[in-house]
Amino acid sequence: MKILVCISNVPDTTAKISFVEDNKVYNKNNVQFIISPYEELALTRALELKEAASGTITVLTVGLQDAEPTMRKALAMGADDAIRVNTEAKDAMFVAKQIAEVAKNKNYDIIFTGKESIDYNGSQVGEMVAELLDIPSITSVSGIDVEGTTGKIQREIDGGYEQIECEFPFVGSGQKGIAPEPRIPAMRGIMMARKKPLNIVEPVEFTDLTQVITHTLPEAKSACTMIEPDNVGELVRLLHEEAKAI
Amino acid sequence: MSVLVYTENWDGKFKKATYEIVSYANEIAKQLGCDLIALSIGKVSDEELKSLENYGASKVLNANDDKYNTIISQVYTKIIADAVNATNASVVVFANTYTGRSIAPRVSVKLNAGLVSGCIALPTSTQPFVVNKKAYSGKAFADVQVNSDIKILTLNQNSYKIVENKKDAAIEAFTTEIPDNYFKVKSIEISKASDKITVNDAEILVSGGRGLKASEHFGMLDEIASILGPTATTACSRPITDLDWRPHSEHVGQTGKVVAPNLYFAIGISGAIQHLAGINSSKIIVAINTDKDAPIFEAADYGIIGDAFEVLPSLIEELTKLKNS
CATH class of the missing domain: 3.40.50.620 (HUPs)
Known part of the structure; x- marks a missing residue:
């Protein structure tokens, strides 16, 4: 079984968000970067699937050299090798084109992405890769097993879950539930990761179709109206008469 | 065109x-x-x-x-x-x-x-x-x-x-x-948790956090949601689904669902940055928490510093009164 896990390098979930260069560019100063959480879970499950059968796990990132510490972490978790497409990630279609270009002749059985990256929240790359490769895509994968060459998949849908089956190859975008917890690299894994191959490939050209012009931050809330705990009736009155929310 | x-x-x-x-x-x-x-x-x-x-x-x-x-x-x-x-x-x-x-x-x-x-x-x-x-x-x-x-x-x-x-x-x-x-993708079975409105569709979310102390106490949130009608449902913060007190589908926050209801009750939720990211498009936020310094009060429109176990019974009573009036 050959699995490709696409990971993105995103600000830690506790990071404060701010921008530079006329609010166009995310301010990376003093920010810890991590593997986007859903992708970390997908990678964890991919490793379990490989260990239960056999095969190889490759991780792929579209990014500059500053993404390599995150990639080394993925190798330390247990991935066999890594590919970095050497370019700044632009919009989702640009990233998807890079991934599809790498994947097109490699016959991966499963390509995992995360449900969305937690920076741009596009929820786009996995499905775009699948369309570029003309293979099925399954979104919001909350559980997966493999029997032979068939994925037995649980995906979240509105208000519930759907069990589906799909023959290899396919793209699955992982979300919470696909693995209970992200795998924590052991010391031995961290040592081995230094020697695992991290191959750099050059990007294919593609003019991005969308561009972020500017970012804004949410407006500060006005002060909270405090109500005494023994006066809940007042809260209900305010919600009904002032906020008109109930 | x-x-x-x-x-x-x-x-x-x-x-x-x-x-x-x-x-x-x-x-x-x-x-x-x-x-x-x-x-x-x-x-x-x-x-x-x-x-x-x-x-x-x-x-x-x-x-x-x-x-x-x-x-x-x-x-x-x-x-x-x-x-x-x-x-x-x-x-x-x-x-x-x-x-x-x-x-x-x-x-x-x-x-x-x-x-x-x-x-x-x-x-x-x-x-x-x-x-x-x-x-x-x-x-x-x-x-x-x-x-x-x-x-x-x-x-x-x-x-x-x-x-x-x-x-x-x-x-x-x-x-x-x-x-x-x-047509290679085959649907085997669909399971819906219930007929309840989903967290993303709901106009009112009654959401609980660790301050509620045990899964059985979420019954009070169910009760509040049912008083508020069919457009209301329950939700929770991340630790609650991690503890399996509530299903993943109810988890609101950065790695769960990002929501935008008209009214969001944050009960016993301190308001970690990841949780606030998931709720900051709510039109009205009500916070009920024992800790006066909890960050949730900075995001809230209305706040009560108090113990959920004392506040919620009166909230249930007052909401029932309103709905019956």
Whole structure:
């Protein structure tokens, strides 16, 4: 079984968000970067699937050299090798084109992405890769097993879950539930990761179709109206008469 | 030229999110000075299809075939892309739901069209085409310019008001060829947690955190939600689903669901940055917490510093009084 896990390098979930260069560019100063959480879970499950059968796990990132510490972490978790497409990630279609270009002749059985990256929240790359490769895509994968060459998949849908089956190859975008917890690299894994191959490939050209012009931050809330705990009736009155929310 | 809106259905029915995107797409059609065409896939009654005309659709394309009962993204992509070509659409609108998210990116590739997902407002300009979306899980917003001829947008739920705009829409059957090898995804079983309204659809969320101390205490939240009616439901913060006190589908926050209800009750939730990112588009936030320094009070509109076990019984009593009055 050959699995490709696409990971993105995103600000830690506790990071404060701010921008530079006329609010166009995310301010990376003093920010810890991590593997986007859903992708970390997908990678964890991919490793379990490989260990239960056999095969190889490759991780792929579209990014500059500053993404390599995150990639080394993925190798330390247990991935066999890594590919970095050497370019700044632009919009989702640009990233998807890079991934599809790498994947097109490699016959991966499963390509995992995360449900969305937690920076741009596009929820786009996995499905775009699948369309570029003309293979099925399954979104919001909350559980997966493999029997032979068939994925037995649980995906979240509105208000519930759907069990589906799909023959290899396919793209699955992982979300919470696909693995209970992200795998924590052991010391031995961290040592081995230094020697695992991290191959750099050059990007294919593609003019991005969308561009972020500017970012804004949410407006500060006005002060909270405090109500005494023994006066809940007042809260209900305010919600009904002032906020008109109930 | 036209604007095409894909109107997803749930067991043959449309819901609030459908009428939101139709209203939204209709306003874009007005900005561009063209017609709005709706596309429905799967089995939906004529009466239900006809309801789309109330929100501005001047034509409804109906792609109905038993083969479309399972939502397979490859299949739906082909139908929608063919409909875009047939109607000469320049803007395509989806709801930012599970289905919308699974199809819109594929359509975008097929048509080489720029996609902006998670839009929260109308385009601020149509030439160039610029639209605002959420980014960094709700911690920021981005203005995105789309440079391709065809633009694809997915609209966040509860972001745009339903607006009536009566037209007289003809319903036309829409057929297209789908390659057999697109039907490789097999649906085995669908399990719905309950008939409750989903966290993303709800207008009122009664959400609990660690301050509630045990899973059985969430019964009080269920009770409050049921007093507040069918548009209310329960939700929770991350530690609660990690502890398995509540299902993952109720987890609100950066790695769970990003919501935008009219009213959000944060009960025993301290307000970690990841949680606040998930709720900061709520119109009104009520915080109930014992810790006066909890960050949730900075995000809240109304706050009570107090023990949930003392506040909630009176809240239940007062809400019942209001509803019975």
